[in-house]
Amino acid sequence: MPQRTLLEVRGLVTAFDTEGGRVRAVDRVDFSLERGRTLGIVGESGCGKSVTALSIMRLLPQPMGQIVAGTIRFEGTDLVSADQPTLHRIRGGRIGMIFQEPMTALNPVHRIGRQIAESLILHKGIERRAALERAVGMLERVGIPAPELRLSEYPHQLSGGMRQRVMIAIALACDPALLIADEPTTALDVTVQAQILELIAKLRSETGMGVMLITHDLGVIAEQCDDVVVMYAGRVAEQAPVKDLFARPLHPYTRGLLDSIPHLETPRKSRLPTIAGMVPTLKDLPDGCRFNNRCPHADDRCRREQPLLSRAGDGHLVACHHWQRIAGEVRT
Amino acid sequence: MSTPLLELRELATHFPVRGGVLLRATGTNRAVDGVSLSVQRGETLGLVGESGCGKSTLGKTVVRLLQPTSGSILFEGQDISNLSRRRLKPLRRELQMVFQDPAESLNSRHTVGNLIEEPLIIHGVGTAAERAARVRELLDLVGLPASAAEKFPFEFSGGQRQRISIARAIALGPKLLVCDEPVSALDVSIQSQILNLFLDLQAELGLAYLFIAHDLAVVRHVSDSIAVMYLGRIMEYADTDDLMDRPRHPYTQALITAIPVPDPTRRSTRTILSGDVPSPIDPPSGCPFHTRCPHAEARCRNERPLLREAARKGSTPHLVACHFDF
Numbered sequence: 196m197p198q199r200t201l202l203e204v205r206g207l208v209t210a211f212d213t214e215g216g217r218v219r220a221v222d223r224v225d226f227s228l229e230r231g232r233t234l235g236i237v238g239e240s241g242c243g244k245s246v247t248a249l250s251i252m253r254l255l256p257q258p259m260g261q262i263v264a265g266t267i268r269f270e271g272t273d274l275v276s277a278d279q280p281t282l283h284r285i286r287g288g289r290i291g292m293i294f295q296e297p298m299t300a301l302n303p304v305h306r307i308g309r310q311i312a313e314s315l316i317l318h319k320g321i322e323r324r325a326a327l328e329r330a331v332g333m334l335e336r337v338g339i340p341a342p343e344l345r346l347s348e349y350p351h352q353l354s355g356g357m358r359q360r361v362m363i364a365i366a367l368a369c370d371p372a373l374l375i376a377d378e379p380t381t382a383l384d385v386t387v388q389a390q391i392l393e394l395i396a397k398l399r400s401e402t403g404m405g406v407m408l409i410t411h412d413l414g415v416i417a418e419q420c421d422d423v424v425v426m427y428a429g430r431v432a433e434q435a436p437v438k439d440l441f442a443r444p445l446h447p448y449t450r451g452l453l454d455s456i457p458h459l460e461t462p463r464k465s466r467l468p469t470i471a472g473m474v475p476t477l478k479d480l481p482d483g484c485r486f487n488n489r490c491p492h493a494d495d496r497c498r499r500e501q502p503l504l505s506r507a508g509d510g511h512l513v514a515c516h517h518w519q520r521i522a523g524e525v526r527t
Numbered sequence: 528m529s530t531p532l533l534e535l536r537e538l539a540t541h542f543p544v545r546g547g548v549l550l551r552a553t554g555t556n557r558a559v560d561g562v563s564l565s566v567q568r569g570e571t572l573g574l575v576g577e578s579g580c581g582k583s584t585l586g587k588t589v590v591r592l593l594q595p596t597s598g599s600i601l602f603e604g605q606d607i608s609n610l611s612r613r614r615l616k617p618l619r620r621e622l623q624m625v626f627q628d629p630a631e632s633l634n635s636r637h638t639v640g641n642l643i644e645e646p647l648i649i650h651g652v653g654t655a656a657e658r659a660a661r662v663r664e665l666l667d668l669v670g671l672p673a674s675a676a677e678k679f680p681f682e683f684s685g686g687q688r689q690r691i692s693i694a695r696a697i698a699l700g701p702k703l704l705v706c707d708e709p710v711s712a713l714d715v716s717i718q719s720q721i722l723n724l725f726l727d728l729q730a731e732l733g734l735a736y737l738f739i740a741h742d743l744a745v746v747r748h749v750s751d752s753i754a755v756m757y758l759g760r761i762m763e764y765a766d767t768d769d770l771m772d773r774p775r776h777p778y779t780q781a782l783i784t785a786i787p788v789p790d791p792t793r794r795s796t797r798t799i800l801s802g803d804v805p806s807p808i809d810p811p812s813g814c815p816f817h818t819r820c821p822h823a824e825a826r827c828r829n830e831r832p833l834l835r836e837a838a839r840k841g842s843t844p845h846l847v848a849c850h851f852d853f
Contacts, residue, residue: 239715384578384741385577385741386577386782386785386800389799390799390800413789414788417787419787441789441790441791441792451716452715456715456718459744459771473686473687473717474714
């Protein structure tokens with residue numbers, strides 16, 4: 196039986212050396228992703244979601260960013276201890292990546308065709324002509340009209356949505372087992388976002404790859420993901436199958452997030468529920484539970500002792516001392 | 528009905544597009560192209576649309592940071608579209624703007640107190656002591672401690688900085704605030720705090736807003752009426768509930784269904800539009816939306832639909848710029 200688990204992150208700690216000393220941007224994070232599924236990672240700015248992705252790809256800014264502890268197992272290889280040749284083989288080969296701003300990820304002075312063909316030549320050892328032919332096929336698959344003509348165009352000649360399609364074509368050219376998408380639609384208009392999300396979902400079901408989708412948008416999570424990890428201040432606050440998370444959010448932070456977004460059914464001009472205060476900076480994180488200074492349920496224990504992830508249901512994990520009490524409370 | 532606080536009549540703001548070595552005008556960007564809207568006292572008009580639709584240009588034209596090409600801007604019945612800088616100055620007390628990124632709109636070399644006091648000094652309001660009292664009052668109104676006055680903008684988070692720019696914008700007691708994407712740079716948990724602040728200030732001070740944003744769920748929450756803009760023109764304009772419950776323009780329908788709903792049990796039936804927004808420099812003939820419209824016919828390519836009354840609820844017409852009824 197083939198292994199179902201594609202990616203397993205255990206006890207990941209990623210630290211940055213800053214002028215004010217060493218800060219832990221990601222602090223003991225655990226999660227795993229199965230083949231053919233989409234795992235969403237959601238959280239606000241500074242929660243560590245992008246640093247987690249950069250850690251998996253071993254693309255942390257050097258020399259400030261370091262993985263201090265933990266393992267990242269991907270198809271039997273520990274990426275934390277892997278050497279550079281192994282990483283070169285995996286990145287762009289078995290793991291494809293797309294980012295928020297395709298214009299910064301694409302090379303502005305190279306033609307589209309060359310950029311797609313490059314990874315095929317590098318990873319699959321195909322010769323140039325055949326690689327360019329495959330590139331046409333890839334552009335077609337990601338829904339770019341007249342792909343033969345696009346091949347010889349430069350990134351600036353394309354619209355934002357088209358550039359993101361090109362990024363997806365590059366990421367998927369070598370049939371990766373895992374696609375990491377970091378805020379792939381945040382810079383796009385909502386009608387174009389719908390196109391790109393539909394494309395990612397379609398390609399996932401065609402190829403059976405696993406997708407790790409990082410976003411701040413709970414709407415995108417609800418529509419695209421099978422499982423969700425909610426991160427706060429570098430730690431996992433809650434993790435659950437998507438339906439369970441939205442139906443039965445247990446962490447006060449998850450509840451606060453879900454309640455604070457205006458829905459189309461929220462009474463107009465009514466005051467929205469809010470989370471008091473703001474996200475702490477990594478330099479002055481509170482002791483104990485990192486959410487304690489914003490949490491309506493916080494007590495002495497929360498200020499003293501860090502809650503570990505505990506099992507609250509099938510695949511449902513929550514890092515809160517009081518989740519059992521909170522689970523019994525009716526949400527307003 | 529009384530005179531609206533703000534009325535736009537066939538407002539247009541065009542920019543020359545320059546090209547070639549000599550930077551000669553080679554075309555025209557019709558960023559705003561014949562927009563008619565009105566904002567009532569104490570109410571909110573939401574303006575939604577995707578990037579490049581002209582919504583920010585419209586906002587800047589309304590506060591006269593940009594000069595309109597044609598049409599008129601009536602503020603309390605007075606046409607302000609051609610006023611000189613000197614004659615505009617007293618109007619700045621009535622009409623203010625809040626921008627998306629407070630890190631850019633606040634001068635980081637001034638203390639927060641100075642920043643909020645500045646408009647009062649420019650307009651010669653009160654003595655130094657009175658102004659200091661007003662600054663404290665404004666900080667309190669926007670939910671910041673009085674001690675904030677001594678600090679600099681960079682000492683605050685994004686949400687707090689947006690509170691500072693709001694305090695500055697309301698310092699002179701304006702009647703209308705033009706808000707251009709005021710919450711889109713903020714985190715989800717902070718966004719709701721600032722939206723609540725806008726609602727509180729409206730209730731307390733009777734402010735009217737022209738609320739410009741791309742997020743339809745946010746705009747719906749704060750607005751009494753909504754205008755949907757596409758390529759410089761209004762596609763649909765109606766009472767908020769009317770527009771959301773019964774969108775009549777194919778573009779509005781697509782916009783509403785494109786919003787990802789944070790509820791995994793509800794898989795929306797979605798109209799996915801093909802293609803991107805065309806360039807306002809060379810807009811499509813006929814209906815500007817016809818290149819992406821699932822219902823487009825020959826007539827749409829040739830003839831531009833005018834904004835017409837498709838329905839009426841009380842005294843508010845439901846306007847739509849489409850040849851057909853959907």
